[in-house]
Amino acid sequence: MDHFLLLFWHALLVAVFFAFLWRSDSRGRKALFLKTFLIMFVGAIALGWLMFPFP
Amino acid sequence: MTAEKKTRGRGEGKGGGEDAPQPVSKPLLLVSWLVPGLGHWLLGKRVRAVVFAAVVAASFITGVLLHGEIAVPQQASPLSWFFTVGCIGNGMLYFVRLLWVNGFDGLFSASFPYGLSGGGDPVAAGFFYGKTFLYTAGLMNLLVVLDVHDIARGDKS
Numbered sequence: 522m523d524h525f526l527l528l529f530w531h532a533l534l535v536a537v538f539f540a541f542l543w544r545s546d547s548r549g550r551k552a553l554f555l556k557t558f559l560i561m562f563v564g565a566i567a568l569g570w571l572m573f574p575f576p
Numbered sequence: 577m578t579a580e581k582k583t584r585g586r587g588e589g590k591g592g593g594e595d596a597p598q599p600v601s602k603p604l605l606l607v608s609w610l611v612p613g614l615g616h617w618l619l620g621k622r623v624r625a626v627v628f629a630a631v632v633a634a635s636f637i638t639g640v641l642l643h644g645e646i647a648v649p650q651q652a653s654p655l656s657w658f659f660t661v662g663c664i665g666n667g668m669l670y671f672v673r674l675l676w677v678n679g680f681d682g683l684f685s686a687s688f689p690y691g692l693s694g695g696g697d698p699v700a701a702g703f704f705y706g707k708t709f710l711y712t713a714g715l716m717n718l719l720v721v722l723d724v725h726d727i728a729r730g731d732k733s
């Protein structure tokens with residue numbers, strides 16, 4: 522089981538969902554998708570690195 | 577603006593204008609909950625319907641494949657009801673999985689709604705990931721139902 526792949530898959534599904542839930546136009550959907558996906562995907566990796574020094 | 581005015585709608589107070597909120601059909605909300613995406617489909621929002629159905633189903637199936645456990649009420653843990661409500665948001669998918677895991681006999685045992693099994697394998701590496709996917713799918717479908725409500729009421733296009 523690849524944790525990285527699961528993180529990617531979860532972020533993708535949630536980002537697509539909210540893009541279609543909260544935006545009606547194609548441009549708005551793309552922007553929200555990218556923002557949500559990057560926050561979840563890159564943010565989780567960044568938080569993981571930040572937590573690395575802690576026991 | 578007060579909360580009462582907000583819920584009463586925009587048309588009231590002007591002689592019942594034509595932009596008053598539409599009454600929302602309860603069966604529409606019910607089918608929207610039971611079958612993810614069907615509410616949007618019936619409202620003519622075909623693209624959104626397909627996307628929501630695909631996302632909720634994909635999330636649910638991923639959760640099951642990862643050996644996640646659907647939430648069931650537990651007598652010793654009142655908080656389990658919160659998780660159960662979130663997971664029941666999956667609608668028909670939840671009940672099919674519950675039936676799959678427990679069978680008819682287990683489902684309608686004397687201790688119902690307690691004593692049910694949520695399936696899954698706590699030893700599996702994907703157990704908690706699976707639970708996350710299952711709960712996420714349920715909560716997303718509840719948001720879909722609220723969206724159907726807003727569209728049917730005329731508050732959203």
